[in-house]
Amino acid sequence: xxxxxxxxxxxxxxxxxxxxxxxxxxxxxxxxxxxxxxxxxxxxxxxxxxxxxxxxxxxxxxxxxxxxxxxxxxxxxxxxxxxxxxxxxxxxxxxxxxxxxxxxxxxxxxxxxxxxxxxxxxxxxxxxxxxxxxxxxxxxxxxxxxxxxxxx
Amino acid sequence: xxxxxxxxxxxxxxxxxxxxxxxxxxxxxxxxxxxxxxxxxxxxxxxxxxxxxxxxxxxxxxxxxxxxxxxxxxxxxxxxxxxxxxxxxxxxxxxxxxxxxxxxxxxxxxxxxxxxxxxxxxxxxxxxxxxxxxxxxxxxxxxxxxxxxxxxxxxxxxxxxxxxxxxxxxxxxxxxxxxxxxxxxxxxxxxxxxxxxxxxxxxxxxxxxxxxxxxxxxxxxxxxxxxxxxxxxxxxxxxxxxxxxxxxxxxxxxxxxxxxxxxxxxxxxxxxxxxxxxxxxxxxxxxxxxxxxxxxxxxxxxxxxxxxxxxxxxxxxxxxxxxxxxxxxxxxxxxxxxxxxxxxxxxxxxxxxxxxxxxxxxxxxxxxxxxxxxxxxxxxxxxxxxxxxxxxxxxxxxxxxxxxxxxxxxxxxxxxxxxxxxxxxxxxxxxxxxxxxxxxxxxxxxxxxxxxxxxxxxxxxxxxxxxxxxxxxxxxxxxxxxxxxxxxxxxxxxxxxxxxxxxxxxxxxxxxxxxxxxxxxxxxxxxxxxxxxxxxxxxxxxxxxxxxxxxxxxxxxxxxxxxxxxxxxxxxxxxxxxxxxxxxxxxxxxxxxxxxxxxxxxxxxxxxxxxxxxxxxxxxxxxxxxxxxxxxxxxxxxxxxxxxxxxxxxxxxxxxxxxxxxxxxxxxxxxxxxxxxxxxxxxxxxxxxxxxxxxxxxxxxxxxxxxxxxxxxxxxxxxxxxxxxxxxxxxxxxxxxxxxxxxxxxxxxxxxxxxx
Numbered sequence: 001x002x003x004x005x006x007x008x009x010x011x012x013x014x015x016x017x018x019x020x021x022x023x024x025x026x027x028x029x030x031x032x033x034x035x036x037x038x039x040x041x042x043x044x045x046x047x048x049x050x051x052x053x054x055x056x057x058x059x060x061x062x063x064x065x066x067x068x069x070x071x072x073x074x075x076x077x078x079x080x081x082x083x084x085x086x087x088x089x090x091x092x093x094x095x096x097x098x099x100x101x102x103x104x105x106x107x108x109x110x111x112x113x114x115x116x117x118x119x120x121x122x123x124x125x126x127x128x129x130x131x132x133x134x135x136x137x138x139x140x141x142x143x144x145x146x147x148x149x150x151x152x
Numbered sequence: 153x154x155x156x157x158x159x160x161x162x163x164x165x166x167x168x169x170x171x172x173x174x175x176x177x178x179x180x181x182x183x184x185x186x187x188x189x190x191x192x193x194x195x196x197x198x199x200x201x202x203x204x205x206x207x208x209x210x211x212x213x214x215x216x217x218x219x220x221x222x223x224x225x226x227x228x229x230x231x232x233x234x235x236x237x238x239x240x241x242x243x244x245x246x247x248x249x250x251x252x253x254x255x256x257x258x259x260x261x262x263x264x265x266x267x268x269x270x271x272x273x274x275x276x277x278x279x280x281x282x283x284x285x286x287x288x289x290x291x292x293x294x295x296x297x298x299x300x301x302x303x304x305x306x307x308x309x310x311x312x313x314x315x316x317x318x319x320x321x322x323x324x325x326x327x328x329x330x331x332x333x334x335x336x337x338x339x340x341x342x343x344x345x346x347x348x349x350x351x352x353x354x355x356x357x358x359x360x361x362x363x364x365x366x367x368x369x370x371x372x373x374x375x376x377x378x379x380x381x382x383x384x385x386x387x388x389x390x391x392x393x394x395x396x397x398x399x400x401x402x403x404x405x406x407x408x409x410x411x412x413x414x415x416x417x418x419x420x421x422x423x424x425x426x427x428x429x430x431x432x433x434x435x436x437x438x439x440x441x442x443x444x445x446x447x448x449x450x451x452x453x454x455x456x457x458x459x460x461x462x463x464x465x466x467x468x469x470x471x472x473x474x475x476x477x478x479x480x481x482x483x484x485x486x487x488x489x490x491x492x493x494x495x496x497x498x499x500x501x502x503x504x505x506x507x508x509x510x511x512x513x514x515x516x517x518x519x520x521x522x523x524x525x526x527x528x529x530x531x532x533x534x535x536x537x538x539x540x541x542x543x544x545x546x547x548x549x550x551x552x553x554x555x556x557x558x559x560x561x562x563x564x565x566x567x568x569x570x571x572x573x574x575x576x577x578x579x580x581x582x583x584x585x586x587x588x589x590x591x592x593x594x595x596x597x598x599x600x601x602x603x604x605x606x607x608x609x610x611x612x613x614x615x616x617x618x619x620x621x622x623x624x625x626x627x628x629x630x631x632x633x634x635x636x637x638x639x640x641x642x643x644x645x646x647x648x649x650x651x652x653x654x655x656x657x658x659x660x661x662x663x664x665x666x667x668x669x670x671x672x673x674x675x676x677x678x679x680x681x682x683x684x685x686x687x688x689x690x691x692x693x694x695x696x697x698x699x700x701x702x703x704x705x706x707x708x709x710x711x712x713x714x715x716x717x718x719x720x721x722x723x724x725x726x727x728x729x730x731x732x733x734x735x736x737x738x739x740x741x742x743x744x745x746x747x748x749x750x751x752x753x754x755x756x757x758x759x760x761x762x763x764x765x766x767x768x769x770x771x772x773x774x775x776x777x778x779x780x781x782x783x784x785x786x787x788x789x790x791x792x793x794x795x796x797x798x799x800x801x802x803x804x805x806x807x808x809x810x811x812x813x814x815x816x817x818x819x820x821x822x823x824x825x826x827x828x829x830x831x832x833x834x835x836x837x838x839x840x841x842x843x844x845x846x847x848x849x850x851x852x853x854x855x856x857x858x859x860x861x862x863x864x865x866x867x868x869x870x871x872x873x874x875x876x877x878x879x880x881x882x883x884x885x886x887x888x889x890x891x892x893x894x895x896x897x898x899x900x901x902x903x904x905x906x907x908x
Contacts, residue, residue: 001408018408018445025445029383034375035368037584038444039535040616044841047535075368082367090366094358094807097815098230099365100535100584106366125850132841134535134585135230136818138852140811 004064008033009077019065024048026064027074035075035103039132046131049104050074056111058130075103078110086110089148097135105131109145118149199253206330208289209338210263211241211282218313218327220247223257225264225282226274227556228361229586230815231871232808233274235360237282239804240275243352244286244344246310247326254360259558259578267580269556270591270686272771272869275804279866280344287342289333296332297324347802347864356807361582373553373581374613376541381609382411384440384602385447388433388622389458391834392682393483396435397459404439404453409446411608413439413454416601418594423567425477427470428560430624431594432683438598440606444613479681483834486628489653490526492678493630497524501649501674505660507731508670513645517636521709525633525698527897528828530626530687531838533846536584537619540599543609548575549600554583554590561593568597569604588686592624617839625829626687629657629694633702636670641710643668643721650695651676654684657691662769663741664703666734667721682831688819689872692770697824697879697897700766704884705893714765714884715749718742736769740799743861744776747797751859752778761792764884768877772868774799774861777817779853779881781889789889791821791853791882796874798858801865810858813874817856820878822847828898845900 006013008031015030022041027033027050036059039047043058050059051073078084086109096102105128112119112127119127124145133141202215214220222238238254257264266277290310297315298305301322309316313326347353364371389395401413418434419425437456441447462481467474514520540553549569555561558578566573583590599612614622629652636645646668650658656675665671687693707717722745724730725738745767748754754765760782767776780793794817803809826845830837838844883894894902 017443020449021443021445025443029443029445032377033368034370034377037372037535038374038537038613038616040841042616042840042842045535045846075366078367082363087366091358091362094356094362094811096230096359096362096365097232097811098535098583098585099361100372102365103368121854128849130848132535132846132848134533134587134819134846136815136822136847136852137811138818138847138849139814139854139856141849 002065004067006064006067006072007069008072009074015064017064019063021064022060023050023062023064023067023072024059027059033074033076037100037103039101039104044132045101046108047101047104049107049131051107051111054111054114056108075107078107084110085148085151086113086144089144089151092147093140093144095137095140095144097137101131101133105133105141109141109148113145113149119145199251202327206334208292208330208333209285211257211285212245212289214326214330216327216330218325219251219253220245220326221253221255223255225257225267225278227267227269227558227580227583228256229269229554229556229583229590231269231274231812232359232805233269235357235808236275236805237278238360239352239357240278240282241286243350244283245290247313249352249357251313256580256582259580261559267558269586270588272773272872274869276772276866276868283344284342287344288339291339291342292333292336293326293329295336296329300324300329300332353804354802354806357805359808371582372536372584373541374536374539374584374611376552376581376611378541378543378609381541381611382440382442382606383444383447384438384599384610384612385451385615386416386436386438386598386612386618387451387454387456388436388618390621391483392432392831393460393481393834394458395433395461396437397457399437399457400455401437403455404450407446407450407453409442410450411440411442412606413437413450414605416598416605418568418597418601419564420568423564425466425468426560426563427468428557428592429468429564429594430592430683430685432681433622436598438602440602440610448615478679480679482681484680484682485832486528486830489628489831493526493628493651493653496651496676496678497630497632497649499676501651501676503672503674504658505665505671505673505731507665507668510645510647510670510672513670514634514636514647517644518639519637519709520634521706522632522634523702523705523893523895524630525701525895526630527628527694528830529628529682530823530827531620531623531829531844532585532587532589532687533620533844534583534585534587534589537616538590538595538614539612540593540596541609541611542596542599542603544569544600544604548577549603550577550579551596551600552579552581553596553599554581554586555593555596556583556586556588556590557593560591561596564594564597565600569600587688588690589624592685616841620829620839620844621836623829624683624685626690626693627652627655627657627684631657631695631698633699635702635706637706637710641712643706643710645670647672648699649674649676651678653678653682654680657694659691659695659735661733661735663725663736663738664721666729666731666738667725669730671730689770689876692768692872692876696766696768696770696876697883700768700877700880701883701893704764704880704887713755715745715754718745718767740774740861741767741769744774744797744799747859747861748776748778748795751797751857752795754778762885762888764881764886764888766877766880766884768873768880770876771872773870773873775873775877777877777881779878779885781882781885783889789886790851791885792855794853794856796856796858797861798870798874799861799863800870800873801863801867803860804867806860809860809870812870813858814856816874817878818847818852820875821853821882822851824879824882824897825851825900826898828901
């Protein structure tokens with residue numbers, strides 16, 4: 001076990017965990033930030049997507065020891081009031097069905113738009129391809145990403 | 153969260169039952185539902201919360217300020233019942249939707265009836281009841297107002313949560329008479345609105361849990377938080393056909409954070425299973441610890457020996473009917489399954505329907521066509537792996553988690569814990585997908601046993617690998633079709649023979665039964681120790697696609713347009729049906745075909761677009777799809793457009809219903825193209841998303857259009873019906889694109905023939 005000071009959603013958190021612990025479980029088990037979801041544990045489904053210094057990152061393969069001083073943003077910290085343009089677009093298009101993958105989808109989409117404010121359909125597909133939605137809301141997700149892009 | 157324990161000792165079920173069945177009584181500070189999850193931001197926080205709640209009935213409480221909370225009785229797994237079911241209540245209550253809060257009801261079958269999600273039956277079975285709930289409450293509010301004003305009830309009208317005395321124009325808000333309304337006797341009869349008067353029903357409402365979802369609030373079973381809860385994971389045999397022999401826990405136990413390692417037996421010897429107690433692995437080695445990561449690591453250090461089991465049988469109760477389930481020993485493989493299916497398909501099956509004289513008709517036919525189709529096992533792969541929370545004490549058990557049918561597992565939980573059923577309290581959390589898998593909630597029994605053993609609250613979680621390899625899968629099926637045409641290219645005989653491992657998928661009385669003079673349906677089955685169960689549109693999810701692909705070939709052989717060919721058959725089924733038992737309405741099936749024909753502009757050539765059509769009836773609803781495939785620069789086919797026509801009667805929440813159809817189409821394309829779980833020596837060859845291929849963004853249809861037949865027929869379901877025919881429409885479009893037919897799912901494995 002080792003002690004870490006993590007910068008998550010703009011706040012400092014002390015965590016005592018084995019260095020190999022993935023951030024996914026640090027967030028969920030140690031900090032009660034359960035918006036970040038476990039889906040596969042091998043970076044294949046994207047349900048655990050967070051931002052590491054603004055870059056969409058799979059928390060299931062990111063060890064706590066490797067985070068250091070880097071800024072971590074989770075779905076809980078994407079916006080104060082749940083009013084990030086991507087979140088608003090998601091509600092406007094009424095994207096979710098079961099909703100389990102959507103935090104990961106939103107985090108990937110938000111990072112995409114940060115770097116590429118007006119992505120093409122193809123760019124959206126490529127950026128989002130690592131995020132599985134088992135309910136099949138892909139067409140709505142694309143619509144919402146475009147809506148968020150146009151409203152930014 | 154210490155207040156939670158107090159609630160548990162009272163027992164949530166008992167609490168609601170008492171308050172509801174005692175018949176009235178003011179319920180002060182009825183806020184325990186919120187107090188359980190203090191960290192959750194509910195819509196309530198942005199709406200002005202009432203100071204008092206008045207419980208009008210078990211489904212509805214109204215605050216003094218006119219805000220209403222409506223309880224959704226059925227569990228939510230993404231089909232949208234938490235929005236659509238309260239819409240039914242709100243419609244008849246005549247309240248503005250903006251004043252409605254929604255909570256999931258506690259599990260209590262005595263009060264809420266069949267709290268079940270599955271079979272696309274939710275809206276269909278709640279349609280009348282939930283509207284009656286709203287209408288009764290409205291009547292009680294009117295009577296309370298009539299008493300206060302001393303006027304006849306007939307002079308009072310309602311709208312948007314306001315009662316108006318029409319002659320004087322006096323008004324009262326619902327909140328102002330809610331307290332008095334509780335004293336009014338529940339009316340024996342109420343009149344429900346005519347569809348033309350609907351204001352909420354058929355007007356799209358957004359997902360009531362949308363905000364929680366997009367902000368990452370705890371709402372799923374796996375998010376369940378409870379002071380002092382431990383984490384458990386279970387090791388099951390690595391292959392079907394194996395059972396636990398022995399294990400050495402010493403290494404695992406010495407790992408950091410580990411509390412205990414032990415064995416559980418899910419079903420005791422004297423427990424009689426019901427039909428949903430399907431479970432291949434009833435002896436598990438459990439690791440309990442403080443955090444998920446510690447438990448995952450310790451689980452890897454378990455040293456377990458497994459051994460093959462021999463054939464066995466058990467008795468299962470299927471809604472009152474007892475049947476023997478035979479489980480063969482052995483380590484099965486997909487290659488052997490396909491060989492066995494081919495062998496059995498070549499033998500006569502059990503005839504389940506015969507009209508006319510099919511043998512003679514085939515003998516005398518001008519043209520005969522025969523084709524065979526197969527599909528693999530499928531894993532449900534709910535994005536939220538199986539999990540359950542349990543806290544078992546001597547006084548009772550509190551369980552919470554994702555499950556589709558608490559009623560079906562309550563008995564198993566009670567029996568395994570040695571508790572009477574009324575001491576088992578089950579909370580239904582939102583489910584991260586279900587697709588049928590969570591109707592088999594053995595994992596809730598496991599969680600209970602683990603909590604009992606460690607004497608602590610525990611959350612059992614499956615890893616993705618546990619989830620995929622301990623499945624209750626969609627079976628592997630095979631079907632052979634034959635059709636006979638006369639010299640005028642009329643379909644004169646039709647023969648279907650279908651079977652599977654371990655169950656037949658056949659529906660003998662569905663189209664084209666009833667539309668062909670000479671018809672025969674046969675079935676066969678072959679036992680397996682691989683556990684199978686309901687998977688989104690069971691059996692239809694194979695039969696629809698292959699039947700519709702076969703009909704496409706028959707239409708081609710007859711030189712007819714595929715839609716016109718089907719409509720001709722349906723015309724026959726309407727005007728002069730064959731046989732007495734045809735379980736579809738031919739005019740409604742024809743209706744969706746015509747609608748999809750018109751909306752897709754069927755018949756107009758679109759350069760580079762390759763089209764296929766399919767239509768099917770299942771789960772009381774009619775679906776038709778037209779799919780356009782395009783070929784990418786590298787020749788890879790992709791679905792560009794899907795146009796869908798549905799007849800499910802009245803559509804309660806149209807945009808959410810369209811979402812469900814879009815998802816069904818994506819799921820259909822995904823499973824037909826890529827889905828498949830294969831076995832070698834009893835073990836699945838896929839255990840995570842690296843090898844099990846799920847459709848992704850770049851493979852999904854680019855555009856999906858959903859159209860509903862407009863009528864005033866009582867609504868039927870939508871969770872399943874859009875899904876099955878997709879495979880047929882896709883197969884038919886791929887044929888146009890590739891110039892060859894696709895017979896074996898997943899289509900991605902169907903390579904072009906080697907010419908040379």
